[in-house]
Amino acid sequence: MGRSVTVTGRGDATAPYDSVTLALGATARAATPGDATARAGYALSRVRDAILARGVTEHALATGAVSLVPVHDPWPTVVAYEASFALTVRMEDLDGVGSLLVAAVDAGGDGARVDAVTFGHRDPAALAQQARAHAFANARAKAEQYAGLSGQALGEVRHVAEATAGSVRPFPGARLQAASPAAGAPIDAGEGVVAAEVTVVWALGPVV
16 A cells, blocks of 8 residues: 555534434333223323323324333232333423423323433534534644645555544533423523544655
């Protein structure tokens, strides 16, 4: 390959989150499997109705894990059955997340659950492209410095290898806080960072 310089560049692209996924659910415990399932299903249906009433479409809803397990006390004596349903909600109206959560929990009553609030980007591919551009520019700046230090010119690119691209890490600021039902739960989406890493091999030209 002749004389060359190999460097690794890293770059980030940061943007506010513009979508959110809510992991909700309903759980109920009863003496029989049928009663536990019926109660959990009723609570989930009320949660679902409250979400739809706030303008979320059915296409944004997805049923997740469904479980029915015996409750032992002590083992192996079965004293009750616990049924659980999970519901995933995807939405882009971040301003309405807090009030929707309060409405859903209020409708579901004691059986309602909020398991997670996860923020994301509607177009992560565009952020990944920006991160790659920054990573390549970072790699080139390093290569130019090394070429200059060695007294040689930086030549053509001989090899490009992407080590990591499109990985998303949270930026401080995303949190869920408790609040009164009238105010809704205050939600701060914060920002997300898409990172990229690239290793590039440049040829070294004649001594300058």
